[in-house]
Amino acid sequence: MVAVTVIGPGSIGSAVVAVAVRGGADVQVLGRTEAKARAAAEPLGASFGAVGDTLTGDIVVLAVPFDAVEEILGQYHAAFRGRVLVDVSNPVDFATFDGLIVPAYSSAAQAMQSTVPEARVLKAFNTNFAATLHSGVIADQPTAVLVAGDDADAKEALLGVVRTAGLRGVDAGSLKRARELEAIGFLQLTLGMREEISWTGGLGLVA
Incomplete structure (x- = not known):
């Protein structure tokens, strides 16, 4: 059985927990407080704890805002060695909401890989709204989860969970595609902010 740890029990983190449980994974949820993690984990039969606890997942999903990533990477740096580390962040400049705050030639996921080179970093779930991960569909199409990364085995491990959960897992290429x-x-x-699309919808992928 694949083991997945989700750090961050917010809306997207809780949705990833639901996907991982449906995908047959043994799931651990860690939050800033144990109470927040419990709320996301208990209804789905996942284990829970607080950030700082020992990681149980071979796949670790970092479902925290971009500005919280550095702290988590520092706290778990050694523990991430050899693990699949999934970055779901969108590094938006929220001061202007008019661009990203990473260099044009790079990405948040590539910066993460540079910080923890021993981890196998993937980019995934950042193009999904939480509602469509929960429902598994956008309109009449399965929700598509795009996964980018340089480690083929790491991608297949995550894509396997996503596909078993009934979603469409798509290999989006190398980590550069992040x-x-x-x-x-x-x-x-x-x-979504301009109400051009619904938070229960989003961009879909038609084969």
């Missing part, structure tokens, strides 16, 4: 995924995520957020 830049494009973050741009798509940003565009989708701006459309």
